[in-house]
Amino acid sequence: MKNTVLYTIAPKDLAAHLFEVTLTVDKPDPDGQIFFLPAWIPGSYMIREFARNIVRINAQSDGEVVTLKKLDKHTWQASPCKGTITLEYEVYAWDLSVRAAHLDQTHGFFNGTSVFLSVQGQENLPHVVDIRRPEGEELKTWRVATALPQLKAKRYGFGTYVAANYDELIDHPVEMGTFDLATFKAHGVSHDIVITGRVPNLDMARLSADLKKICEAQIALFEPKSKRAPMDRYVFLTLAVGDGYGGLEHRASTALICSRNDLPVKGQKEMSEGYRTYLGLCSHEYFHTxxxxxxxxxxxxxxxxxxxxxxxxxxxxxxxxxxxxxxxxxxxxxxxxxxxxxxxxxxxxxxxxxxxxxxxxxxxxxxxxxxxxxxxxxxxxxxxxxxxxxxxxxxxxxxxxxxxxxxxxxxxxxxxxxxxxxxxxxxxxxxxxxxxxxxxxxxxxxxxxxxxxxxxxxxxxxxxxxxxxxxxxxxxxxEMSDKRKDAKPGLGIRTSRDGNDCKLANVYEGGAAHRAGLSAGDILIAMDGLRVSASNFDTLLARYRVGDAVTLHAFRRDELMMFDATLTPDDAPQVTLAGQAKPAAxxxxxxxxxxxxxxx
The missing domain is CATH 1.10.390.10 (Neutral Protease Domain 2)
Structure with missing residues (x-):
């Protein structure tokens, strides 16, 4: 296709976590085409410098090597050339999150901001990407899930996909591998649920029914008369892991990560806290549409x-x-x-x-x-x-x-x-x-x-x-009430487990620990001569009363320190809400x- 920016992306080495990308530009800038990779991804407001994951890059034009000069940490300029220019580069993909790219023997995932160099001055041209299957007989069952429009590809298949411009290209994450799949319609629009990862007895029927209700409620909020969704198709991409949580919105899809224990189990009708949290995450990212x-x-x-x-x-x-x-x-x-x-x-x-x-x-x-x-x-x-x-x-x-x-x-x-x-x-x-x-x-x-x-x-x-x-x-x-008046003694801290040690994750300003001189990162080892561990700290603290003086021993780095603290009421808010039946108004x-x- 002429007057397009053309990419291919292939999982080159699953064990080394490398995607291989080629980028072809028909009419490069005659003064030297500039290419850059985004420094951040929309929805996650932090400079992530994705270009640091490009481990090899070269260019050629009509069979001749083209020199690439790096202008800054994420920008390259090709030497002037008259014909078509093609860049070849490898991207290291080992970020198990919703923000970047990840590749191994279990699956592949990428956001366009992590893998697709932008062609300066040609961002508004159509962008076509050929997503290629990884080599290997055992990988023939892999499929592709994305909301990108197909050009020469079957839905869920490898092949070519098209975007109207660069902004649209990078707004459609791609999942490849073996995954559970379900589809439902919300006010006439197809919605796919893609679950990657091992999830025994996954209740896809319940998940589909619940998400359908949530999606239809949101569509009706914004378009109460027409019930018209702003996309032709939507995809929920979820990676289920042992322990994880996160989501990132896109114009017609969302990338999610959750604990597999948060997903519904066949035969269990109750609403677990984990499942409610997962539905809330889906609802959040969908509202971003x-x-x-x-x-x-x-x-x-x-x-x-x-x-x-x-x-x-x-x-x-x-x-x-x-x-x-x-x-x-x-x-x-x-x-x-x-x-x-x-x-x-x-x-x-x-x-x-x-x-x-x-x-x-x-x-x-x-x-x-x-x-x-x-x-x-x-x-x-x-x-x-x-x-x-x-x-x-x-x-x-x-x-x-x-x-x-x-x-x-x-x-x-x-x-x-x-x-x-x-x-x-x-x-x-x-x-x-x-x-x-x-x-x-x-x-x-x-x-x-x-x-x-x-x-x-x-x-x-x-x-x-x-x-x-x-x-x-x-x-x-x-009715809103706060039960802090019944507060137990506390130090004004939040702890975390470091092995079996009790580590201070946060020391709240004005609390007993702050006044005594303790700091975040300290490892509590004793309270009044009794050993403190991650598992017994709360039990030990419960034996004291507000106003009691305690002697605490803690390691700060490798130095043993002693602190005298006076326990104060645990001032963590304990707000609860309750609905009342009357008055009727x-x-x-x-x-x-x-x-x-x-x-x-």
Whole structure:
């Protein structure tokens, strides 16, 4: 095909974890074509320098060697040539995550940002990729799963796939190997579930039924009349491992990783916590199909994948998505109100636990994602606030406030639909779309809700005040309580297991351990002369009372140190939510919010 950018990608050496990629350009820049690999992947706001995994690269034109000069850590320039130029390179793929690429004898996976060099100046041409089968008789059962449109390939088959441009090419992750597969339709659109990894007695029928409910609820939220999804086909790509969790959104698919124990088992009807968590992850990434993949912050329209893209709106794009992910579980009937209130309570407790919320606003947290949120350390709870978690509570607070002030006539749903209609629906169409600015967001809220919300934004988005959730929940017949008055003695720490040792993962500011001089990374070995281990620390601590003095011995690096601490009440929040049946007006308001037939 002429006037296209053509790639081939093949699993070259599974044991060495190498993909081999070729890139052919028909009409390279006569002054010397420039190529670059993205430094980050949309949805994960951290510079990852994927080019470091290119282990060999060369170029030729009409059989002649072409010199490649490296301009910076992820950019190459070819020497001038008149004919077609072809690059050949190998990519090391050993990142078992949703963000990069992974290859071994069990499967292959890649995001385009990790393997496909961009051709500068030709990003808007059609891009074709030939995905080739690995060699070996035992690998003939491998298939391909991706949402990329097929060109000369059967669905789930090796062959050629096509994208309208580079941005679309890198927005469709690819899984290859042997996998479990199921398909369902949500409002007429095919949705594939692909599960890679060994999962005994996987209940695909239940998973399909639950995801269908969640997907249809989300489609109806944004398009209540037409029920029209923004994609022709969607793929849930899940890698099941012994222990793992994560997801990354794409325009017509999502890459997920989970523990195999989180997936439903045939014959088990109860909703396990792990399965509920997995459905919440699927719900979160699916909601991104609208919120961030098409409704975008202005800084991402278009993406500059060579450097950081700063926005103070991640509290909306990630936070509101986190609000709706669990809300969609209850609205779709997958979980009940009590389970939903438990999830909200857990989020509230997580936000209130760290003192970082008193130092950083969610707008600042969004802007600093590149250097703080995605590069967390042992002091992060004392220094930052999560734009995911507090952002979800801001979404909750705004939804409740709008519903209350308008007596149920308006809600956050109306704001999200307005964002979709004005900024998202046409983003990938010929009409094109623009990103949303901070001022756009605030004006839209005032317009759609019919309220003046500047004070709210000043206090809770740009400011660091705690949200008045108890007051906002009351008109919905939901009681919020905090049982910290019954707190047991504590040191103000979070521990982790290091072998059988009890290691301090976090020392919370103002707690007993902080006052005594303990630090994150210290290994507790004794309390009042009794040996401390990862398995007995809580049991030992439970024998004391608030106000008791204890002597602690700990290793810091290889030095033994002693600390005198006075136990304080464990001030970890213990917020719980409970719905009340009366008065009926509250129950009706709650039912409209949660999409339940009855409340109480």
């Amino acid at each position: 609208w919120n961030v993949k098409r409704i975008k912050p202005a800084a991402f329209a278009p993406y500059d994948l060579r450097t950081e893209g700063y926005t103070s709106l991640l509290w909306l794009f990630e936070g509101f998505t986190s609000y709706y992910d669990d809300l969609m579980l209850v609205r779709s009937g997958v979980i009940d109100e009590a389970a939903y209130f438990k999830l909200v309570g857990k989020t509230i407790n997580g936000v209130l636990r760290g003192s970082g919320r008193t130092k950083q606003s969610v707008a600042e947290s969004s802007f600093d994602a590149w250097t703080k949120y995605y590069r967390q350390d042992e002091n992060s709870p004392n220094a930052i606030v999560s734009y995911y978690a507090k952002g979800s509570l801001i979404g909750l607070a705004l939804d409740l406030a709008i519903r209350t002030e308008t007596k149920g006539r308006k809600s956050l749903d109306d704001v999200m639909r307005a964002l979709w209609q004005r900024y998202g629906r046409d983003f990938y169409s010929d009409l094109g779309g623009a990103g949303v600015t901070e001022n756009d967001v605030e004006r839209l809220f005032d317009e759609i809700a019919g309220l003046k919300l500047k004070r709210f934004f000043d206090r809770y988005v740009r400011g660091i005040d705690d949200l008045p959730l108890g007051k906002l929940l009351a008109p919905f017949g939901v 509250h129950a009706r308001l709650r039912a409209a919010w949660l999409g339940t037939k009855s409340a109480g």
